[in-house]
Amino acid sequence: MSFFKTVTSKPWLDDEAAFDAAPGGGAGTLKTKRVGLFIFIGVATALFALFGVAYYMRMMMGGWHMLIEPTILGANTVVLIVGSVLMQWASNLSTRGNMRRAKQAFFAGGFAVLLFLGGQYMAWQELIALGCYADVNPANAFFYVITGLHGLHLLGGLFVWARALLRTVDGADDAAISASIELCDYYWHFMLLVWLAIFGLLLST
Amino acid sequence: MVEHEDEQSDDENHEPTSFLTKYVWSQDHKVIAVQYSLTAIAIGLVALVLSWLMRMQLGFPGALEFIDEDAYYQYATMHGMIMVIYLLTAIFLGGFGNYLIPLMVGARDMVFPYLNMLSYWVYLLAVIVLTASFFVPGGPTGAGWTLYPPQSILQGTPGYEWGIILMLTSLVIFIVAFTMGGLNYVTTILQARARGMTLMRMPLTVWGIFIATFMGLLAFPALFVSGVMLLLDRVIGTSFFVPEIISLGDPLAYGGGSPLLFQHLFWFFGHPEVYIVALPAFGIVSDLLSVHARKNIFGYRMMVWALLAIGVLSFIVWAHHMYVSGMDPAFGFFFAITTLIIAVPTAIKVYNWVLTLWRADIHMTVPMLFSLSFILTFVFGGLTGLFLGNVVVDVPLSDTYFVVAHFHMVMGVAPIMIVFGAIYHWYPKITGRMLHGAMGQIHFWVTFLGTYAIYFPMHYLGFVGVPRRYYSYDEIDFIPESAHDLNAAITVAALIVGAAQLLFLYNVFWSLRKGEKAPANPWKATSLEWQTPQTPPAHGNWGKELPVVHRWAYDYSVPGAEEDYLPQNMPRQPFEKSGAHDPHDDKPVTDLQESDK
Numbered sequence: 017m018s019f020f021k022t023v024t025s026k027p028w029l030d031d032e033a034a035f036d037a038a039p040g041g042g043a044g045t046l047k048t049k050r051v052g053l054f055i056f057i058g059v060a061t062a063l064f065a066l067f068g069v070a071y072y073m074r075m076m077m078g079g080w081h082m083l084i085e086p087t088i089l090g091a092n093t094v095v096l097i098v099g100s101v102l103m104q105w106a107s108n109l110s111t112r113g114n115m116r117r118a119k120q121a122f123f124a125g126g127f128a129v130l131l132f133l134g135g136q137y138m139a140w141q142e143l144i145a146l147g148c149y150a151d152v153n154p155a156n157a158f159f160y161v162i163t164g165l166h167g168l169h170l171l172g173g174l175f176v177w178a179r180a181l182l183r184t185v186d187g188a189d190d191a192a193i194s195a196s197i198e199l200c201d202y203y204w205h206f207m208l209l210v211w212l213a214i215f216g217l218l219l220s221t
Numbered sequence: 222m223v224e225h226e227d228e229q230s231d232d233e234n235h236e237p238t239s240f241l242t243k244y245v246w247s248q249d250h251k252v253i254a255v256q257y258s259l260t261a262i263a264i265g266l267v268a269l270v271l272s273w274l275m276r277m278q279l280g281f282p283g284a285l286e287f288i289d290e291d292a293y294y295q296y297a298t299m300h301g302m303i304m305v306i307y308l309l310t311a312i313f314l315g316g317f318g319n320y321l322i323p324l325m326v327g328a329r330d331m332v333f334p335y336l337n338m339l340s341y342w343v344y345l346l347a348v349i350v351l352t353a354s355f356f357v358p359g360g361p362t363g364a365g366w367t368l369y370p371p372q373s374i375l376q377g378t379p380g381y382e383w384g385i386i387l388m389l390t391s392l393v394i395f396i397v398a399f400t401m402g403g404l405n406y407v408t409t410i411l412q413a414r415a416r417g418m419t420l421m422r423m424p425l426t427v428w429g430i431f432i433a434t435f436m437g438l439l440a441f442p443a444l445f446v447s448g449v450m451l452l453l454d455r456v457i458g459t460s461f462f463v464p465e466i467i468s469l470g471d472p473l474a475y476g477g478g479s480p481l482l483f484q485h486l487f488w489f490f491g492h493p494e495v496y497i498v499a500l501p502a503f504g505i506v507s508d509l510l511s512v513h514a515r516k517n518i519f520g521y522r523m524m525v526w527a528l529l530a531i532g533v534l535s536f537i538v539w540a541h542h543m544y545v546s547g548m549d550p551a552f553g554f555f556f557a558i559t560t561l562i563i564a565v566p567t568a569i570k571v572y573n574w575v576l577t578l579w580r581a582d583i584h585m586t587v588p589m590l591f592s593l594s595f596i597l598t599f600v601f602g603g604l605t606g607l608f609l610g611n612v613v614v615d616v617p618l619s620d621t622y623f624v625v626a627h628f629h630m631v632m633g634v635a636p637i638m639i640v641f642g643a644i645y646h647w648y649p650k651i652t653g654r655m656l657h658g659a660m661g662q663i664h665f666w667v668t669f670l671g672t673y674a675i676y677f678p679m680h681y682l683g684f685v686g687v688p689r690r691y692y693s694y695d696e697i698d699f700i701p702e703s704a705h706d707l708n709a710a711i712t713v714a715a716l717i718v719g720a721a722q723l724l725f726l727y728n729v730f731w732s733l734r735k736g737e738k739a740p741a742n743p744w745k746a747t748s749l750e751w752q753t754p755q756t757p758p759a760h761g762n763w764g765k766e767l768p769v770v771h772r773w774a775y776d777y778s779v780p781g782a783e784e785d786y787l788p789q790n791m792p793r794q795p796f797e798k799s800g801a802h803d804p805h806d807d808k809p810v811t812d813l814q815e816s817d818k
């Protein structure tokens with residue numbers, strides 16, 4: 017039912033039987049987890065968007081110097097894109113039932129994010145070596161905070177990824193694994209989008 | 222982080238057996254609800270005591286010697302923050318949300334029980350970190366609950382050393398806890414409703430909590446962002462919010478930051494927050510009125526739409542808290558308009574409550590008394606809000622006791638009345654015992670009359686120009702002697718109201734053991750939580766079979782029915798022809814369908 021239809025229904029008037037058939041009880045199903053994940057993505061979007069707004073507003077005030085973008089960021093971006101593609105591939109494979117290859121792609125997709133995080137750490141080191149500390153330039157401070165939070169969100173994803181891997185080793189059934197693959201797939205894409213937005217923001221200012 | 226999945230799927234129906242898994246590390250939403258509520262009430266008591274101390278200083282300056290300027294500001298700050306976030310937000314969503322959502326929509330539990338348990342423990346951690354600030358060098362922060370920089374993080378503000386750091390840390394932790402809980406509440410409502418429970422058949426309590434949670438999920442990130450940035454300004458010396466400052470002749474290391482940026486972020490969270498507290502109260506009061514007046518709620522659909530409209534609008538009014546921050550008049554005009562518009566859906570709700578009571582069979586039970594007082598108090602505070610929403614009226618009244626009176630009426634007293642009403646209403650389901658009625662009546666009347674004795678005169682103080690957040694008014698000439706007498710009277714009233722709350726607590730604990738045994742459905746209510754096979758509901762809530770819903774939650778006094786209520790899970794009866802019952806009138810529904818076309 018569309019949202020509009022839902023909020024205009026009159027369940028006390030119309031034929032009641034139609035409403036009695038509304039399905040119930042979805043705890044623990046994949047669909048429920050997907051809904052939960054999408055809502056979480058909404059929350060994280062609000063969080064990063066607000067950082068973006070704060071960034072723009074602060075940029076207009078005094079004491080702001082252009083950020084010296086660490087050179088490694090381009091390479092990191094490529095790694096994250098690869099990770100997302102691998103996850104997508106894993107998801108396609110698992111829907112087609114090729115679980116062995118799917119698991120391999122799933123593993124590689126998570127591994128790419130680990131690499132990305134290592135790269136981000138090197139980006140931080142690069143800035144620190146240049147003397148670009150958080151307290152000398154608010155642009156630096158924003159860089160550390162936003163990439164730091166992005167990294168924390170990725171770590172959350174990796175936690176789920178690692179647990180799914182452990183369960184593969186324990187021989188969990190394919191349905192459970194492919195559910196994890198699907199959820200990670202969405203999340204990986206989302207985190208890639210967030211990173212692209214952050215990167216674009218940094219490059220354009 | 223959402224993806225903590227599978228824990229529940231395997232152990233869903235296995236009842237925990239040891240004391241630890243049953244009452245401490247519990248994943249049962251009913252236990253978590255009680256944990257949330259008790260923690261919130263405990264920390265709320267601290268805030269209550271702080272308010273007494275503040276009132277002592279205001280009414281009888283110097284009477285308590287340990288209250289110096291710093292202590293006064295610390296009490297004020299902690300009082301405000303605790304009441305708004307750690308008591309009201311936590312008890313409405315973590316407490317009532319947790320208890321009522323699964324029971325009212327007919328689910329066995331929240332959809333992510335493990336995450337739900339985590340939410341409580343992280344909330345507890347936030348409370349502990351906050352409480353710790355009373356014991357660190359320098360004490361808790363005295364920055365005011367709005368925590369405006371630069372003063373909140375500069376030397377000279379009490380709690381500069383550790384208090385502000387712990388406050389911000391605690392808020393960030395709280396937001397993590399809230400997000401985990403909030404994801405659960407929303408997803409459970411969307412996904413785990415019993416068969417036949419369409420969204421538009423849900424009790425308004427669930428709607429109120431649902432929309433408030435959504436708002437929280439979108440608004441708390443703003444507090445998170447400002448909290449993290451302020452923390453960094455304080456701890457590692459970034460300049461997000463702090464401009465160049467000369468302190469005692471020396472320039473500080475800060476430069477270029479924008480205090481206004483903080484205010485925007487804070488109020489982008491702060492205004493929705495006041496409705497996060499108000500909407501669950503709106504929902505609950507609708508149900509309490511309907512049950513205790515034995516009548517269907519008037520204009521159910523309009524009630525839902527009004528909740529939605531308020532939820533959306535409350536995100537575009539935040540700058541009415543900043544009229545005196547030096548904003549562009551055009552900007553102020555915009556926010557004055559949106560602020561006045563939000564009064565429209567709010568007024569619709571009030572009309573519908575009143576029309577629900579119109580010619581109803583009103584039972585003057587304790588929950589009903591609290592509900593009636595809610596309507597009165599909320600209207601009162603809402604009207605003063607309309608005054609403050611207009612820039613020209615707000616400018617002279619800003620930062621006076623008029624504002625204090627406004628927000629205490631509308632977000633202090635009114636929602637607390639509903640917290641009490643709800644506890645008197647659902648206590649029998651939660652514990653299996655009734656609360657003592659006479660004690661409840663005394664509690665109600667003292668609280669109701671007492672809060673008016675406290676806040677009514679504050680409006681007058683505001684008109685006289687008495688500023689808020691002052692430790693002492695002794696040397697201010699324009700404040701007349703009578704204002705000091707009034708302050709003393711307010712303090713006396715505040716202490717009496719405080720004592721009444723102790724009576725309430727006594728009632729809660731006394732009734733647990735000695736209260737009259739409660740029947741399964743003492744108020745003869747229709748919603749699902751009253752139809753559980755056991756009282757209090759057992760683990761899994763519904764025994765073997767999930768309930769099936771056949772009607773909305775407001776079939777009271779249906780003509781032709783034997784009892785004056787039809788539970789939501791009662792199949793359709795022969796006397797109900799086409800629909801159950803018309804919400805607008807007492808005529809049977811067939812007549813209306815004609816006139817409705």
Ligand code: HEM
Binds near residue numbers: 495542560602604
């Ligand atoms: C029609 C409804 C309302 C209007 C027009 C309104 C308007 C306002 C305005 C303009 C202010 C700023 C006053 C100033 O600082 O000078 C204010 C303050 C406040 N309002 Fe409302 N309000 C309304 C409803 C509410 C509700 C429903 C709540 C809570 C449940 C609430 C809670 C507060 C609080 C807590 C403050 C003070 C914050 C502070 O400065 O510490 N208001 N209101």
Ligand SMILES: [Cu+2]
Binds near residue numbers: 491492538542
């Ligand atoms: Cu507001």
